[in-house]
Amino acid sequence: MAISANLGFPRIGAHRELKKAVEDYWAGRTDLQALLTTGKRLRLDHWRLQKDAGLEHIPSNDFSLYDQVLDTTCMLGAVPSRFGFEGPLVDVDTYFAMARGAEKAHAMEMTKWFDTNYHYIVPEFEAGMELRRASAKIVDEFLEAKDEGIVTRPVLLGPVSYLLLGKAKSPDINPLNLLDRVLSVYVEVIGRLESAGAEWIQVDEPVLVLDLDERAPAAFKTAYERIAQARRTLKLCLTTYFGGLADDLDWTMALPFDAIGLDLVRGPDQLERAVALLGEGRMLSLGVVDGRNIWRTDLRGAFDLVRQAVAKLGPDRIMIAPSCSLLHCPVDLANEQALSPELRERMAFAAQKLEEISILTRGVHEGADAIEAQLQASRDIFARRDSSVQVRNPAVRKRLAELSDEMFERRNPFAKRKQTQQARFCLPALPTTTIGSFPQTREIRRARADFKAGALGEADYRRAMQREIEAVIRFQEDIGLDVLVHGEPERNDMVEYFGQLLEGVAFTQNGWVQSYGSRCVKPPIIYGDVRRPRPMTVEWSTYAQSLTDKPVKGMLTGPITILQWSFVREDQPRKDTAYQLALCIRDEVSDLEAAGIGIIQIDEPAIREGLPLRKSQRPEYLRWAVAAFRLATCGVQDRTQIHTHMCYSDFNEIIEAIAGLDADVISIEASRSDVELLDAFVDYKYPNDIGPGVYDIHSPRVPSTEEMVDLIRRMAETLRVGQLWVNPDCGLKTRQWPEVEASLKNMVLAARKMREEL
Numbered sequence: 001m002a003i004s005a006n007l008g009f010p011r012i013g014a015h016r017e018l019k020k021a022v023e024d025y026w027a028g029r030t031d032l033q034a035l036l037t038t039g040k041r042l043r044l045d046h047w048r049l050q051k052d053a054g055l056e057h058i059p060s061n062d063f064s065l066y067d068q069v070l071d072t073t074c075m076l077g078a079v080p081s082r083f084g085f086e087g088p089l090v091d092v093d094t095y096f097a098m099a100r101g102a103e104k105a106h107a108m109e110m111t112k113w114f115d116t117n118y119h120y121i122v123p124e125f126e127a128g129m130e131l132r133r134a135s136a137k138i139v140d141e142f143l144e145a146k147d148e149g150i151v152t153r154p155v156l157l158g159p160v161s162y163l164l165l166g167k168a169k170s171p172d173i174n175p176l177n178l179l180d181r182v183l184s185v186y187v188e189v190i191g192r193l194e195s196a197g198a199e200w201i202q203v204d205e206p207v208l209v210l211d212l213d214e215r216a217p218a219a220f221k222t223a224y225e226r227i228a229q230a231r232r233t234l235k236l237c238l239t240t241y242f243g244g245l246a247d248d249l250d251w252t253m254a255l256p257f258d259a260i261g262l263d264l265v266r267g268p269d270q271l272e273r274a275v276a277l278l279g280e281g282r283m284l285s286l287g288v289v290d291g292r293n294i295w296r297t298d299l300r301g302a303f304d305l306v307r308q309a310v311a312k313l314g315p316d317r318i319m320i321a322p323s324c325s326l327l328h329c330p331v332d333l334a335n336e337q338a339l340s341p342e343l344r345e346r347m348a349f350a351a352q353k354l355e356e357i358s359i360l361t362r363g364v365h366e367g368a369d370a371i372e373a374q375l376q377a378s379r380d381i382f383a384r385r386d387s388s389v390q391v392r393n394p395a396v397r398k399r400l401a402e403l404s405d406e407m408f409e410r411r412n413p414f415a416k417r418k419q420t421q422q423a424r425f426c427l428p429a430l431p432t433t434t435i436g437s438f439p440q441t442r443e444i445r446r447a448r449a450d451f452k453a454g455a456l457g458e459a460d461y462r463r464a465m466q467r468e469i470e471a472v473i474r475f476q477e478d479i480g481l482d483v484l485v486h487g488e489p490e491r492n493d494m495v496e497y498f499g500q501l502l503e504g505v506a507f508t509q510n511g512w513v514q515s516y517g518s519r520c521v522k523p524p525i526i527y528g529d530v531r532r533p534r535p536m537t538v539e540w541s542t543y544a545q546s547l548t549d550k551p552v553k554g555m556l557t558g559p560i561t562i563l564q565w566s567f568v569r570e571d572q573p574r575k576d577t578a579y580q581l582a583l584c585i586r587d588e589v590s591d592l593e594a595a596g597i598g599i600i601q602i603d604e605p606a607i608r609e610g611l612p613l614r615k616s617q618r619p620e621y622l623r624w625a626v627a628a629f630r631l632a633t634c635g636v637q638d639r640t641q642i643h644t645h646m647c648y649s650d651f652n653e654i655i656e657a658i659a660g661l662d663a664d665v666i667s668i669e670a671s672r673s674d675v676e677l678l679d680a681f682v683d684y685k686y687p688n689d690i691g692p693g694v695y696d697i698h699s700p701r702v703p704s705t706e707e708m709v710d711l712i713r714r715m716a717e718t719l720r721v722g723q724l725w726v727n728p729d730c731g732l733k734t735r736q737w738p739e740v741e742a743s744l745k746n747m748v749l750a751a752r753k754m755r756e757e758l
């Protein structure tokens with residue numbers, strides 16, 4: 001009979017219990033035992049929840065105290081030598097040191113997990129690294145569940161994905177050359193799982209949805225043949241997700257596995273070919289419930305796909321599963337009391353998605369009639385969505401239909417605008433500015449929280465924020481910055497702030513998703529046409545401008561960043577949602593301009609992370625992402641200066657798109673990288689102005705004037721002095737005032753010194 005399966009459950013807990021437990025342990029408020037107890041309780045709760053939902057294949061080892069890739073690093077004993085690990089097993093403190101750094105050893109690098117907002121700890125491969133099993137976690141957790149009467153399906157990150165996601169620490173190491181040694185450990189671990197009573201394991205190979213190089217097929221063949229030989233009766237589900245396998249499907253289907261998991265949400269077209277290639281006695285795991293969003297599944301559409309597969313393979317060779325681990329979903333919609341019923345009925349968190357998997361599985365077992373009521377209910381929900389006035393706003397749609405080409409173009413080219421702006425602002429060479437936020441002190445946070453809770457009245461709140469803005473303006477004037485900011489005290493988060501002021505965007509109470517380690521985010525939900533009912537920032541910006549003769553930058557978040565950091569509706573292309581957001585920002589830009597704000601910054605730190613996983617899909621994405629930014633910013637006159645900001649320094653693949661934004665000034669992160677990373681701009685002969693960050697705001701260290709002079713000098717040697725601005729890497733909201741004061745003073749001095757050399 002068809003099997004209902006889950007690929008992974010969110011580990012953080014519905015109320016972020018794991019976050020609290022881990023942070024208490026780090027801070028020394030609790031001991032290790034307390035942390036382990038909380039972890040165990042969460043695992044047991046989650047296993048039981050899945051069992052109660054009717055799931056047959058329930059994952060284990062999807063739990064992690066920090067990150068599943070780091071867990072794999074421990075399993076393999078691939079601990080970088082700087083952590084002084086001797087073994088035999090990696091202890092918790094070494095584990096956390098790898099994730100967060102320790103006194104004498106800096107942390108391992110962290111990077112985005114495919115195109116999600118989850119971040120993993122990047123494996124490091126050193127010369128002479130010895131690999132051996134150095135963690136008992138996967139077997140321990142399997143036995144823990146077994147003790148409770150639940151025979152789980154342990155999850156391992158596959159050996160090829162593990163190696164390809166890591167980084168060689170010296171140029172003579174090719175990660176794939178480590179495959180044999182890595183496989184020895186996998187074989188040992190898999191043997192132990194089999195002895196412990198496991199019947200199935202799930203091995204995740206998400207790199208199969210990327211553009212792989214020519215070495216990959218052989219590596220996969222080696223890996224899975226070796227793993228096949230090591231198993232006796234233990235069955236293996238090879239799992240892929242975050243997209244379709246495209247041309248790599250054919251050889252992948254020839255690998256030895258007992259079941260293969262496909263993401264049929266993003267790659268529905270691979271079903272037919274996979275069915276044809278499956279071969280006798282093997283199972284297909286149909287990823288038909290979307291693990292990447294918070295929407296209910298269109299059960300009819302999903303059931304149609306399932307039926308197609310059942311018709312060819314019969315019910316016994318089918319598993320029904322989410323498209324990927326549910327790690328990327330919040331835990332349970334039952335904890336949401338404040339959503340409108342209309343929106344809520346369309347939503348599903350992890351617990352609800354498991355119910356959907358159960359329903360679909362029952363449909364296979366008992367026939368479509370048995371789930372007819374659920375299929376009908378699903379159809380009704382989608383019909384109500386499509387006719388809802390909260391989802392479809394005629395005025396917004398009309399505006400979107402009537403966009404003209406001029407709305408995407410500034411009136412004149414940059415060179416001409418630059419003259420007009422220079423005549424207006426009379427800025428010195430190497431103008432100094434900051435990225436927007438100033439330290440978010442305890443008082444600021446308290447004022448915002450009290451206001452939200454109703455304990456602080458609107459007028460008092462406003463006065464508190466104004467006091468803060470005034471202090472920030474005075475400070476910037478005192479130290480002699482050229483372009484000032486209001487400091488963003490009224491913002492908790494650069495996306496949430498705008499989301500809360502827009503129609504068509506909702507917020508949850510507990511919709512937490514793990515971002516990295518103990519860090520969680522609660523993404524806004526863009527459920528309908530987006531409209532800006534009233535100005536969002538004009539009051540704060542004009543107040544700040546009223547205090548000074550220097551220009552104060554208006555500060556907005558760009559459409560792509562709002563899109564990228566939200567859960568997004570799926571009844572229209574993302575591009576349309578991006579354009580709707582762009583129109584809201586465009587209106588704000590225009591109101592700021594009319595109110596006398598001459599310089600406006602639109603932050604787009606997420607443009608690059610929106611890049612599709614497949615290269616072939618990137619040009620199309622970049623086209624509409626750039627167009628959305630232009631739509632947001634091109635309504636202004638020549639005399640208004642548009643800035644943008646991005647906090648990374650790798651522009652190689654997107655430099656053309658970045659130039660296409662046509663922002664008058666772009667500030668980027670650069671201080672931690674070498675000046676060579678400006679090469680993309682240099683090689684492209686990037687024409688507009690640019691402010692490469694001259695100091696790292698992620699560290700409390702105060703940079704000296706000399707080192708910043710040196711950095712600016714080197715930047716001026718590769719770029720043109722006339723196009724350079726001087727600013728930090730990013731906003732200052734996480735820093736303390738004493739560091740900010742000292743660092744910015746030094747930065748202004750550095751710019752002045754450099755001006756003398758000109």
Ligand code: GLN
Nearest residue numbers: 435436437603605647731
């Ligand atoms: N203006 C924002 C700030 O300064 C930018 C934040 C970001 O780039 N992530 O905080």
Ligand code: ZN
Nearest residue numbers: 646647730731
């Ligand atoms: Zn930034």
